[in-house]
Amino acid sequence: MKNNNEAIAADNYKYIGTRSIRPDGFEKVTGRANYGADLSLPGMIWGKMLRSPHAHAMIKNIDTSRAEALAGVMAIVTYDDFPGVSSEIVAAGEGTEDLLDLARNLMADGKVLYHGHAILGVAAISKQIAEQALELIDIDYDILPAVLDVRDAMAKDAPILHQTMFTKGLSETPTTPSNVASVVELKKGDILAGFAQADIVIEREFYTPTVHQGYIEPHACTVRYDEHGQSMVWCSTQGHFDVRSTTAKLLHMSLSKLKVIASEIGGGFGGKTTVYLEPVALLMSKKTGRPVKMLMDRDEVFKASGPGSATRNWIKVGARNDGTITAMQGKLHYEAGAFKGSPARLGGMTAFTPYDVENMFVECFDVVVNKPKVAAYRAPGAPQAEYAAEMIISELAARLEIDPIDFRLQNVAKEGTKTIYGPKLKKVGLVECLEAAKNSPHYQQPLKDNQGRGVSSGFWFNIGGSSSVTLNMNRDGTGTIVEGSPDIGGSRASMQLMAAETLGIAADNFKTVVADTENIAHNDGTGGSRTTFATGMAVVEAAKDVIRQMKSRAASVWSVEVDTIDWVDGVAINIDSTEKLSAAEICATADRTGGQISGQGNINARGAGPSFAVHICDVEVDKETGKVDVVRYTAIQDAGKAIHPSYVEGQYQGGAAQGIGWALNEEYVYNDKGILQNPGFLDYRIPLASDLPMIETVIVEVPNPAHPFGVRGVGETGIIPPLAATAYAVSDAINAPITDLPCSPPNVLAVIQANS
Amino acid sequence: MPIVDYKVPVSVDEAVIMLKGCNTAVKILAGGTDLIIQSKPAGSDPLTVVDIKSIDSMMTASIDDEGLTLGPAMSCAELTARDDIKSVYPGLIEAAYLIGSTQVQGRASIGGNLSNASPAADTIPALIAIGARCIIAGPDGERVVAVEDFVVGVGKNCMAQGELLKSIQVPPPEAKTSDAYLRFIPRTEMDIAVAGAGVSITMDSEGVCTAARIAIGAVAVTALLVPAAAAALVGSKLEESALQAAAAAASAASKPISDRRGTADYRRHVVGVLVKRAVSIAAQRAQEQ
Amino acid sequence: MAKIHVSTTVNGDAVEFLCNPGETLLDILRNDLQLTGTKEGCGSGDCGACSITVDDRLVCSCLVLAVEAEGKAIGTIEGVADKDQLNVIQQKFLEHAALQCGICTPGLIVSVQALLKENPEPTEEEARYYLAGNLCRCTGYDKIIRAVLDAAETMRGAA
Incomplete structure (x- = not known):
């Protein structure tokens, strides 16, 4: 196995696995690419949201008269402008959402539930006037006590966020409302018997803070409502079809009356799988008859778009002295923010999946608190739970005096391992990742003084889902791949390569277009690491459809049966006569052989391949200040097959950097009233270029049998291992257990001082 | 729109007249990296800014x-x-x-x-x-x-x-005098100081510290000059005990708050560490002269 | 409140515009001059997405008043390529896959251009510190830094 950013070739492809230049690259390095904030329309006006200064309060009265009197103010919209909303579960992002919660998150319905909760929208002829108008709106609040942590939320006399919410999943039907939305249990084997077999048991509770996806592009949209024709939304989103369906449902429109165009997207990481502005902007446009543009300021992004859950996760693991793990147990508490729907259950499903252990039991609590409603964040739910589990695993290995990679290998999940959520794993690559880690130059390198090392595994499911692709062949034999998956990290290039490989035509003959909602059939959003897997599979289907048509045209030209035609390197060959027709020749004469050629690949992809990763992190700790520097980092992950190795490495490196940020410095800081203290990049400290070393990568390729090229999906898994790899490295350097993230200097110094 | 007027004087005298004669609140604009952010909130009072970057003497430095x-x-x-x-x-x-x-x-x-x-x-x-x-x-x-x-x-x-x-x-420094500044931030760049320490140290040819000025930042409402920290150094050869005494004096003089950037206890501790380290750097620079 | 008339040059073109005294140069570039290649990520100088040059000095355009552009030479991402001929830095960003979503890319390229003008042979550490004000959330910076060092080497070779 080769290291240092080189892929491991498992096969002999011509185009796949090459590092082609992305087709949208020119636009993106010249500033020509248009993102969410970049569209302006004639006659356009500006909308801004008024947001709650309180974390929890009843709205007693809203007086907008002073704002309405301001010259240039054109409309004010509130929750009452929604044409009637009822509770209904709708597809959104990687999961589902309750439409009623979604509406009440867009604009408060009489009660504000977090600092920054939108209350109403103002439309005005300029951004400045809209902002001025917000200052002229008078609201009387009845301030309520805020709950800001799962412990407070679950306390006996906790203030209740939703009087209508009763805990789901309890054996007895509850009679009083609760901040616990649901409890889910997952189990396999007999947990008590498992612990009874153990020689050593370690249990700890871990804390992870609220974190934000931190995409650099704030939410933005430009919309135009059209009562009689077709309304239009231009926005930065991971899933424009989902924007269309939720918006249409909220505004009682049919899908054909709403066109959503996905702009280029400036990062999402799960955070752009729902709507915050678009339905409100359409209401403004409806009221004023004008196109409306809305941009979130950076502080609004932090205060009011969906962050990732803070958690308190208790983990207990038992093992025999020979290194066999006998039982793994967890009690996971995830903050959902103001509305139900944290990924607690996903945490429970992923926490122990890197291990083949007979006895497992996890309880997952979904808890509402007075913070923004959480959204998906890269492998939603997994980093928090796997962090806790992997910290215990590393501590167990140390206590048993077994190498942490050997300990993981001894208990490793592999093909046939039954998961806690039911199915057995098919072919997976965790063993290969652990072995690559063990053999890496990084793992062989000795540590210096004040340094520590952490290793962590990570598991994520990856998903498939609905993808639709049309491949339009041009008369010169080039082609346009029309897809519906917003390209968030170079996926257009992967689509080109997969079309090229399937057709045997060089990649730069294809242009990839991300079409709007009326120019391609429905596509699920870019999320769940599904795009290269599922949309890629649709591209292959469309390309095969094109080949079928090409062969049939060649057959008709030669007046032979189609099964005498072979397709090799973009050329139709008559096996009997060795006559040849190239794709370009077939396309040039397509009108004479039955019309233009266009392939279709509309699929609901199944069989997404789970992916495992193993990361190694070395840190150096300044023991006088508690400051942590990452001095070496290696990310190893099973890609199944790396279609475009550079962008696969980029996903590993980017996931590692986000996870390092989560481990070291990122956190939402609230005061005791629930007011967010750090809604900006100044004090929400994401990693800088100067904070990180080069991030070494190893692409392991254990092909996914369900994909034509073996793709598993690579986007999310890489954010899981860094939390424990980094935090355990700190723990190793200071020789004291770390439980709470972030490992910020004050927190690390406190641990050092408490243990000295 | 809080900024309602923009003026560009070309001399100090003209700037003084403009500043005095203004009928709104007035702020002096140099680099603007604080001012422009502070003037953004829509509700703030009308503000005139006087941009002093066209005054030549404001934009130059000389050392002799x-x-x-x-x-x-x-x-x-x-x-x-x-x-x-x-x-x-x-x-x-x-x-x-x-x-x-x-x-x-x-x-x-x-x-x-x-x-x-x-x-x-x-x-x-x-x-x-x-x-x-x-x-x-x-x-x-x-x-x-x-x-x-x-x-x-x-x-x-x-x-x-x-x-x-x-x-x-x-003023020009005495012989064998140098300075150093250290700050502590959680990342490597881009953060606001959690604590800071500026020091100036004078050494003699025997390696004895003969004069010192120690100032600390981000640990009180204003930066503080800490004579007690300097006193702990003067007359010493900057042995560990002297450095520790200076650090302790700096920590004792600080009156920090707890906020999103650090707790009061943490700041009090770290400012001492910074003083110790900054003194060593400045002393080495002084001795190399 | 009267608007102020400003004469300036943007990427070598003489440009005139009217602005309110408090408007930022970023807003004028994006909303009035339609130069949307300069991006807004934070509006407070913390992300670098709006990086431009003013008289060859690298700045955040969200922290410059539009009126301050009077008589100055403004450089934006739109002026980096020579018509359709990419600059070496842009080409290296593509070759190294130094962008994923691309929102930080225009600001980074403008910043890298300034870096290599000041320091044609930066070390990895110098490049990382010079670019610390350009946040990227996608790449982990690895490929960006490789592209920068490769661009520097290529430009030195060509000089």
């Missing part, structure tokens, strides 16, 4: 036997490129280099950093350590104020409306 004369609006990027200044006051240049990103340094100025009077300003402890003075021009002529007296509170300096920080002057 008389010491350093620094134009307050000169950008940190220009200042930190001045090797002649860096060789004499390396600590001041370190502090200027730490303000914000490359982009922010392209605009931000020492005069702005000083006048904005943030408790966490990096250049203020560095300026105090080297005994810098502010020359303030006003309708009634000029006055001179030591940097430690220029800042009077969080976001407050001692200038009245109509006054203008005309230049910053630093």
Whole structure:
């Protein structure tokens, strides 16, 4: 196995696995690419949201008269402008959402539930006037006590966020409302018997803070409502079809009356799988008859778009002295923010999946608190739970005096391992990742003084889902791949390569277009690491459809049966006569052989391949200040097959950097009233270029049998291992257990001082 | 729109007249890296800004036997490129280099950093350590104020409306004297100081510290000069015990708050660590002269 | 409140515009001059997405008043390529896959251009510190830094 950013070739492809230049690259390095904030329309006006200064309060009265009197103010919209909303579960992002919660998150319905909760929208002829108008709106609040942590939320006399919410999943039907939305249990084997077999048991509770996806592009949209024709939304989103369906449902429109165009997207990481502005902007446009543009300021992004859950996760693991793990147990508490729907259950499903252990039991609590409603964040739910589990695993290995990679290998999940959520794993690559880690130059390198090392595994499911692709062949034999998956990290290039490989035509003959909602059939959003897997599979289907048509045209030209035609390197060959027709020749004469050629690949992809990763992190700790520097980092992950190795490495490196940020410095800081203290990049400290070393990568390729090229999906898994790899490295350097993230200097110094 | 007027004087006298004659609130614009953010909220009062960057003396610096004369609006990027200044006051240049990103340094100025009077300003402890003075021009002529007296509170300096920080002057250092500035931040860049320490140390040929000025930042409402920390060093050879005593004096003098950047206890501890480390750096520089 | 007339040059073109005294240069570039290649990520100088040059000095355009552009030479991402001929830095960003979503890319390229003008042979550490004000959330910076060092080497070779 080769290291240092080189892929491991498992096969002999011509185009796949090459590092082609992305087709949208020119636009993106010249500033020509248009993102969410970049569209302006004639006659356009500006909308801004008024947001709650309180974390929890009843709205007693809203007086907008002073704002309405301001010259240039054109409309004010509130929750009452929604044409009637009822509770209904709708597809959104990687999961589902309750439409009623979604509406009440867009604009408060009489009660504000977090600092920054939108209350109403103002439309005005300029951004400045809209902002001025917000200052002229008078609201009387009845301030309520805020709950800001799962412990407070679950306390006996906790203030209740939703009087209508009763805990789901309890054996007895509850009679009083609760901040616990649901409890889910997952189990396999007999947990008590498992612990009874153990020689050593370690249990700890871990804390992870609220974190934000931190995409650099704030939410933005430009919309135009059209009562009689077709309304239009231009926005930065991971899933424009989902924007269309939720918006249409909220505004009682049919899908054909709403066109959503996905702009280029400036990062999402799960955070752009729902709507915050678009339905409100359409209401403004409806009221004023004008196109409306809305941009979130950076502080609004932090205060009011969906962050990732803070958690308190208790983990207990038992093992025999020979290194066999006998039982793994967890009690996971995830903050959902103001509305139900944290990924607690996903945490429970992923926490122990890197291990083949007979006895497992996890309880997952979904808890509402007075913070923004959480959204998906890269492998939603997994980093928090796997962090806790992997910290215990590393501590167990140390206590048993077994190498942490050997300990993981001894208990490793592999093909046939039954998961806690039911199915057995098919072919997976965790063993290969652990072995690559063990053999890496990084793992062989000795540590210096004040340094520590952490290793962590990570598991994520990856998903498939609905993808639709049309491949339009041009008369010169080039082609346009029309897809519906917003390209968030170079996926257009992967689509080109997969079309090229399937057709045997060089990649730069294809242009990839991300079409709007009326120019391609429905596509699920870019999320769940599904795009290269599922949309890629649709591209292959469309390309095969094109080949079928090409062969049939060649057959008709030669007046032979189609099964005498072979397709090799973009050329139709008559096996009997060795006559040849190239794709370009077939396309040039397509009108004479039955019309233009266009392939279709509309699929609901199944069989997404789970992916495992193993990361190694070395840190150096300044023991006088508690400051942590990452001095070496290696990310190893099973890609199944790396279609475009550079962008696969980029996903590993980017996931590692986000996870390092989560481990070291990122956190939402609230005061005791629930007011967010750090809604900006100044004090929400994401990693800088100067904070990180080069991030070494190893692409392991254990092909996914369900994909034509073996793709598993690579986007999310890489954010899981860094939390424990980094935090355990700190723990190793200071020789004291770390439980709470972030490992910020004050927190690390406190641990050092408490243990000295 | 809070900023309602923009004026560009070309001389100090003209600036003073403009500042005095303004009928709205008025702010002096140098690099604008604090001012433009502070003036953004829609609801704030109408503001006139007076851009002093067209006044030549505001944008230049000179160093000679008389010491350093620094134009307050000169950008940190220009200042930190001045090797002649860096060789004499390396600590001041370190502090200027730490303000914000490359982009922010392209605009931000020492005069702005000083006048904005943030408790966490990096250049203020560095300026105090080297005994810098502010020359303030006003309708009634000029006055001179030591940097430690220029800042009077969080976001407050001692200038009245109509006054203008005309230049910053630093006396030439004694022989075998050097300075250093260290700050603590959670990341490697881009953060506001959790604590800062500016020091100036004079050594004799025997390796004994003969004079010291220790100033600390981000641990009180203003940067503090800590004579007790200096006293702990003078007469010593900067042994570990002397360094520890200086650190303890700095920690004892600090009156920090807890906020999103650090707890009071943490700041009190870290400022001592910084003093210790900065003293060692400055002393080594002094001895290498 | 009267608007102020400003004469300036943007990427070598003489440009005139009217602005309110408090408007930022970023807003004028994006909304009035339609130069949307300069991006807004934070509006407070913390992300570098709006990086431009003013008289060859790298700055955040969200922290410059539009009126301050009077008589100055403004450089934006739109002026980096020579018509359709990419600059070496742009080409290296593509070759190294130094962008994923691309929102930080225009600001980074403008910043890298400034870096290599000041320091044609930066070390990895110098490049990382010079670019600390340009946040990227996608790449972990690895490929960006490789592209920068490769561009520097290529430009030195060509010089």
